[in-house]
Amino acid sequence: MPIYEYRCESCGHQLEAMQKMSDPVLTECPECKAAQLKKLMSAGGFRMKSSSSAAACPVAGDMPACGAGACPACE
Ligand SMILES: [Zn+2]
Numbered sequence: 001m002p003i004y005e006y007r008c009e010s011c012g013h014q015l016e017a018m019q020k021m022s023d024p025v026l027t028e029c030p031e032c033k034a035a036q037l038k039k040l041m042s043a044g045g046f047r048m049k050s051s052s053s054a055a056a057c058p059v060a061g062d063m064p065a066c067g068a069g070a071c072p073a074c075e
Pocket residue numbers: 008009010011012013029030031032033034
């Protein structure tokens with residue numbers, strides 16, 4: 001199941017939500033209750049080792065992988 005990251009535009013609160021593709025996007029911030037949640041693009045959301053994820057690595061650029069264990073795009 002993909003993990004989606006959200007950030008509240010009102011208070012800056014960030015959260016991760018495991019949702020099915022068919023689930024509706026979250027809009028209400030659990031912290032301040034404002035309907036200001038914005039879905040973030042998460043490179044590590046799908047946890048797949050593929051050539052497409054390498055392009056998202058901020059360190060390696062167009063290299064296959066940066067090799068840093070902490071890199072969410074290359075782990
Ligand atoms: Zn908030």
